[in-house]
Amino acid sequence: MSAKTSQSRGPGPGRTAAATPAPGGRRWSRLEFALGRNPAGLLLSAPYALFVAAVFVYPIGLGVWMSFHDSFFTAPGVDVPQPFVGLENYAAVLSNPAVRASFVHVAEFLVINVPLTLVFSLLLATALNNVIHWRGFLRVSYYVPYVTASVATITVWMFMFNSGGIVNQILGPLAPDPAWLVSKIWAMPSIALYVTWKQLGFFILLFLAALQNVPKELHEAAATDGASRWQAYKAVTLPAVRPATTLVVLLAIITGANLFTEPYLLTGGGGPNGASTTPVFLLYQQGIQQGKPAIASAIGVLLVIGVLIITYGSRKLTERD
Amino acid sequence: MKRSIIILIAALATASMLAACGGGGGSSTQASDKQAAKGPITIWYSNNPNEVKWGKQVVAAWNANHPDEKVTGQEIPAGRTSEEVIGAAITAGNTPDLIYNTASVAVPQFQKQGGLVDLSTFPDGAKYIESRTGGAASQYASVDGDYYQLPWKSNPVMLFYNKAIMRKAGIDPENPPLATYDEFLATARAIVKSKAAKYAIYPSPSSEFYQSWFDFYALYAAESGGKLLVENGAATFADTAGTSVAELWRTIYAEKLAGNEPYTGDAFLDGLTGMVLAGPWAIESYGKTDWGVAPVPTSAGMKPEETYTFADSKNVGMYSSSKNQGTAWEFLKFSTSPEQDGALLETTGQMPLRADLTKAYPEYFTKHPAYKMFAEQANRTVDVPNVSNSVEVWQTFRDAWTAAVIFGEGDIAGALNDVAASIDKLVSQQ
Numbered sequence: 001m002s003a004k005t006s007q008s009r010g011p012g013p014g015r016t017a018a019a020t021p022a023p024g025g026r027r028w029s030r031l032e033f034a035l036g037r038n039p040a041g042l043l044l045s046a047p048y049a050l051f052v053a054a055v056f057v058y059p060i061g062l063g064v065w066m067s068f069h070d071s072f073f074t075a076p077g078v079d080v081p082q083p084f085v086g087l088e089n090y091a092a093v094l095s096n097p098a099v100r101a102s103f104v105h106v107a108e109f110l111v112i113n114v115p116l117t118l119v120f121s122l123l124l125a126t127a128l129n130n131v132i133h134w135r136g137f138l139r140v141s142y143y144v145p146y147v148t149a150s151v152a153t154i155t156v157w158m159f160m161f162n163s164g165g166i167v168n169q170i171l172g173p174l175a176p177d178p179a180w181l182v183s184k185i186w187a188m189p190s191i192a193l194y195v196t197w198k199q200l201g202f203f204i205l206l207f208l209a210a211l212q213n214v215p216k217e218l219h220e221a222a223a224t225d226g227a228s229r230w231q232a233y234k235a236v237t238l239p240a241v242r243p244a245t246t247l248v249v250l251l252a253i254i255t256g257a258n259l260f261t262e263p264y265l266l267t268g269g270g271g272p273n274g275a276s277t278t279p280v281f282l283l284y285q286q287g288i289q290q291g292k293p294a295i296a297s298a299i300g301v302l303l304v305i306g307v308l309i310i311t312y313g314s315r316k317l318t319e320r321d
Numbered sequence: 322m323k324r325s326i327i328i329l330i331a332a333l334a335t336a337s338m339l340a341a342c343g344g345g346g347g348s349s350t351q352a353s354d355k356q357a358a359k360g361p362i363t364i365w366y367s368n369n370p371n372e373v374k375w376g377k378q379v380v381a382a383w384n385a386n387h388p389d390e391k392v393t394g395q396e397i398p399a400g401r402t403s404e405e406v407i408g409a410a411i412t413a414g415n416t417p418d419l420i421y422n423t424a425s426v427a428v429p430q431f432q433k434q435g436g437l438v439d440l441s442t443f444p445d446g447a448k449y450i451e452s453r454t455g456g457a458a459s460q461y462a463s464v465d466g467d468y469y470q471l472p473w474k475s476n477p478v479m480l481f482y483n484k485a486i487m488r489k490a491g492i493d494p495e496n497p498p499l500a501t502y503d504e505f506l507a508t509a510r511a512i513v514k515s516k517a518a519k520y521a522i523y524p525s526p527s528s529e530f531y532q533s534w535f536d537f538y539a540l541y542a543a544e545s546g547g548k549l550l551v552e553n554g555a556a557t558f559a560d561t562a563g564t565s566v567a568e569l570w571r572t573i574y575a576e577k578l579a580g581n582e583p584y585t586g587d588a589f590l591d592g593l594t595g596m597v598l599a600g601p602w603a604i605e606s607y608g609k610t611d612w613g614v615a616p617v618p619t620s621a622g623m624k625p626e627e628t629y630t631f632a633d634s635k636n637v638g639m640y641s642s643s644k645n646q647g648t649a650w651e652f653l654k655f656s657t658s659p660e661q662d663g664a665l666l667e668t669t670g671q672m673p674l675r676a677d678l679t680k681a682y683p684e685y686f687t688k689h690p691a692y693k694m695f696a697e698q699a700n701r702t703v704d705v706p707n708v709s710n711s712v713e714v715w716q717t718f719r720d721a722w723t724a725a726v727i728f729g730e731g732d733i734a735g736a737l738n739d740v741a742a743s744i745d746k747l748v749s750q751q
Contacts, residue, residue: 075641076414078435098720155585162582182526182582268527268583273724288405289530290713291430 060304067297089298099299102270102277103306105188109278110256110310112192117252118245121200125207126237139208143201150198154265157194181267184275191262191276199255203248210244211237246318250311257307260284279303356443360645361391362652363417367403367635368396371605371669376421378664379656390648397422404712407638411436416640418649421656423470423638425461426531426705426712431638432469433709438639441467443650453657455676457700460549461636463707470636471653472674474665476600477698478539478631480618484611486595489517499596499615500622502569509578512595521578522596523588526727530716534705535598537722539631540566542703543617547629551706551714551748556741559734565620567733571726581727600633601670601695614694625697632702634674666692672699710747717743 035042065071067089071082093099128138145153160166161180168175176183180190214237222232238245260280263270270277279299287296366376373396380394397420400406404427410416411434423431431437440446447468451458454472461472484494490512498504509521524536538550545562557563573579580588589597590610597603598617616628637657643649655661662673663682670692672678678696679686686693708714718740725736 073408073412073434075411075416075435078641080435158583158585179582268525269529271526271528271583271723272581273728273730274528274720285716288408290710290716291408291433292713 063297063300066294067301069294071294071297072291073293085294089294090302092295093298093302098274098277099279099282101274102279102282103302105276106257106259106278108188109192109195109259110253112189113196113256114249114252116192116196117199117203118248120196121203121248122207122241122245124200125204125211126233128204128208129211139204142204145198146201150261151265153198154194154262157190157266161190178272182272184272187267187272187276191259191266194266195256195259195262199252203252206244206248207241210241214240242318246315249314249318253311253314254307257303257310352442355644356646356650358645359390359647361393362419362643362645362649363393363395364419364421364652365395365397365417366421368399369602369669372421375665375668378668379661382661383652383655387648390645390651392648392652407431407436408434411640411642414642416642418643418645419637419639419653421473421635421637423636425470425634425636425707426715428470428636428638429463429707429709429711432463436641437469438641438643438646439467439469440471440639440650446650449654453676454674457674457676457702460704461634461707464709470638471657472634473636473657474669474671474673475632475634475699475702475704476602476671477695477702478535478598478600478617478633479695479698480596480615481589481599481603481607481612482596482615483518483589483592483594484613486512486517486592487613490515490595494611494613497613497615499618502565502618502620504622505618506569506572506578509573509596510576513576513578518592518595520580520588520594522573522598523580523584523594524598525583526579526581526723527583528719528723530712530719533715533719533722534631534633536570537566537718537726538703538705539598539617540569540619542629542631543619543623545629546627547701547703549703549706550718551708551744554708554745554748556744556748559737559741563737564734567722567726567737569620571729571733574727575729601672601692604670604691614691616698625694627701628698629701629703630698632674632699632704634702634704636674672696674699676700708748709750714744714747717747 068084068086069082070085070088072080074080124142128135128142131138158181162168163175163177163179165179168179176186180186218236218240219232222236227235258280259278263276263278263281264284267276270281280303283296283299283303286299287293364376364380366372376394376396380392383390383392395417397403398406398410400409403422404424407416407420407423407427408430411431416436428437440450443449450461450468450471454461458468458472461468461470463469480499482494482497482499487494487497487508490508492498492508492511497508499508512518512521525532541550541558541563542548544566545557545560548557548562550556550558570579574581580593584593586593587606588594589599589603590607616623616625617630619628637653639646639649639653657673659675659681662675663685665671665673666678666682666685670689672695675681678699679693682696686696705711705715721736721740724730725733
């Protein structure tokens with residue numbers, strides 16, 4: 001089919017592009033438009049595209065579909081009607097005080113965890129970048145909690161933060177009662193602190209990589225211009241690590257919004273009295289334990305929308321000049 | 322190129338979704354043909370070492386005489402809970418023929434998923450179950466009156482106490498006063514006051530749906546004379562019995578006689594608490610501890626032979642993926658025969674859900690007097706009710722319990738009334 005024929009049918013979806021001149025003055029054929037300039041590239045990228053479709057696109061699509069239907073998991077061959085219910089699942093989710101509370105809890109977590117993660121990882125990365133002795137040892141030390149199984153580190157934190165733990169022994173009369181992990185006020189901040197500590201090593205590595213790419217000449221130029229160390233840090237280092245800052249904030253928000261293991265293990269199932277439940281924890285409870293995957297899907301879709309909005313906002317904020 | 326990749330992904334995703342949506346319509350063998358089918362089967366059993374030992378033994382005993390109907394046994398795959406593993410396996414269609422670790426609380430959900438075979442549809446199905454278990458079998462029937470699980474074994478919950486701690490607290494270790502709530506509280510206060518142990522009792526205070534079976538439900542079964550949490554489609558516990566049990570536990574937590582923080586070890590074994598509510602499965606792990614056991618307390622005290630408790634049973638389910646259900650049913654009867662129930666008792670110390678247990682195995686209980694009390698208690702147990710949204714019912718109860726009892730918020734009667742209304746609504750939904 002020639003480009004001329006396509007043009008003769010008038011404008012329409014896909015046809016305007018057919019008139020687009022290809023590089024070198026040649027016009028695109030429909031086949032070229034569908035398969036691209038290098039069809040072999042399509043073949044080479046197919047395995048990854050297949051992987052993304054199987055583990056990401058399909059589950060997301062199915063999750064959205066389930067959130068609009070009265071659906072539940074059945075054995076193969078069991079034919080059960082799963083009718084379209086519109087926004088019924090979303091109405092059930094939004095009218096559930098426990099779900100609303102879980103979103104508040106995760107917001108509380110993010111407010112504490114993201115700034116702490118950002119500040120401590122940047123400071124420690126800067127310190128590690130300048131340290132001369134014990135550099136390798138210190139880097140590994142910060143990274144060890146990140147690669148250690150949560151179950152193991154959580155047990156240690158439970159001992160540290162229980163009523164007779166080392167933290168309360170140090171605090172003496174200032175120790176909270178009830179203790180940290182069973183206090184409605186302190187449970188979520190304790191989780192935020194734990195997660196900050198656990199993941200710090202990973203974020204330090206990101207900043208460290210960015211810091212090592214800051215050209216020395218810029219610092220030398222700043223010094224020549226008479227800038228103090230703080231001024232040089234503010235004017236040279238911080239702008240230079242801005243892409244890393246954006247990445248750290250995005251990753252901290254995304255992993256924080258998906259908080260599950262800590263409320264499940266550290267506070268004994270979202271305790272005390274539901275004060276540390278999170279959307280993903282409720283998603284697990286409703287979808288896996290209670291056999292209500294449609295409700296769980298609705299929670300999941302709302303969480304994805306929430307995370308997209310927050311990450312978009314944070315990206316605008318961190319990339320702002 | 323970017324556009325081409327998007328087209329490819331969209332096409333793949335659409336195709337796979339359509340494939341998924343279109344599934345489920347294939348031809349199925351008639352139920353009666355399946356029930357008659359004989360051949361090799363697979364079973365799963367718990368990973369408890371003693372149950373593994375029993376499982377291997379029963380499989381070997383069957384296989385020796387059934388070369389054409391070979392049974393393959395394996396431990397249930399690891400997961401957060403057995404119920405989650407089984408639920409996922411039902412959806413995936415790769416359940417074994419029989420699972421000797423099916424919890425009553427999960428049966429309504431498995432049934433709704435179409436994952437269980439109705440055992441009552443076997444010609445001798447209901448008759449076999451009722452003749453083996455007696456009158457207690459009825460509480461394992463589903464809402465439609467049929468049996469989707471075979472009541473297999475129970476672990477009647479009783480009150481263990483540490484004799485050394487009792488002695489240290491100045492209490493007679495051979496006969497501690499624990500029958501009434503007043504006696505129980507006095508004993509608990511003595512343990513804590515004397516610093517014989519940090520806590521008197523330490524049921525898990527965490528929020529998992531099943532935790533209320535081991536603090537509230539055992540005592541409620543006793544106080545109410547054997548009522549289930551839900552009977553005839555309505556919650557039963559917002560009454561005097563339920564309120565008095567909740568008041569007792571609230572006092573225990575308020576006076577710090579029990580811990581309100583999750584503990585990762587075994588508080589009884591570690592000497593952190595003087596008492597624990599547990600079933601006979603725990604006896605082996607308490608080997609070196611000098612322990613005694615008493616029925617769970619009631620407000621006014623009750624004769625042991627009249628006291629009910631929570632059964633904490635584990636049952637056997639036949640799963641709908643089974644192709645050789647004829648063999649599965651025969652093996653199920655073989656594995657729950659008097660001989661194999663005796664082997665289970667001998668190997669694990671857990672109580673087969675069989676009527677008149679002490680009369681059936683007199684030699685065992687003469688040889689193991691510690692287990693006799695549990696066997697006698699096994700005749701008076703209640704299990705979780707077989708109702709719609711069973712897990713959600715218990716989670717709703719646990720959440721209310723945590724607030725009102727463990728953390729002492731609001732008034733108990735009001736909390737029980739509110740949660741009873743929520744549970745009534747849940748059990749009325751299909």
